[in-house]
Amino acid sequence: MQDPFKGFNDDDNNNNGNGPQGLPLPPNYATVVNPETGNLRIAKVGFSWTMFLFHPFPTIFRADWYNLLCIVGVELALQMLFNMFVPGDQRVAATGSVELGIALLWGAIYNMMYYKHLFNLGFVPADDRSRDLLTRAHYWKPKSTD
Structure with a gap:
């Protein structure tokens, strides 16, 4: 199968890794x-646009x-x-700002929350590319071998 991500942070060495059944992964997926x-x-590693736009549906999917539940x-x-704490006459004007703030919060931290929960369940990075990506994003801390 032709790699649709060729030339997009890929160096002809299949730096994007292979997903299930050999399908290529985007560079920001682990x-x-x-x-x-x-x-x-x-x-995905990084900002979650689906969580920003459709929270909390990505957690359900x-x-x-x-x-x-969190x-x-x-x-x-x-x-x-x-x-x-917000008086009734100011609530209508401030609701949009509060909803935008909540959406930005979940968009910014949800993918990290998802991976950290998976790591608590015993998951580990499947390959070196995923390990490097998760380490650079501070989602995964390699265990020190004493």
Whole structure:
């Protein structure tokens, strides 16, 4: 199969790695695997536009129930604080700003939350390219071998 990402941060050495069934991965996607179960997950590293635009649906599509409950809990707490401390006549004007702030928050940190939860479940980077990408993004800290 022809690599659609040729010339996009690729150096003819297949630096983008191979996904399932040999399909090429975009340069900002990492693959993690659970060595005990063989379960494989592929996700983007960096800002999550889907979470920014459609929160909390990406958590549902990824079956990421832990982060869904965390996100719903934080959003409920923020909405309660907003309703308690912002007077009623100013609430309508400030609602858009608060929603934009919440969307930016989830867009900025959701992919990191997803990977960190996977690492807590026993997942590890599947290949060197994914390990390097996750390390550079500060999602993965290599375990020191003493």
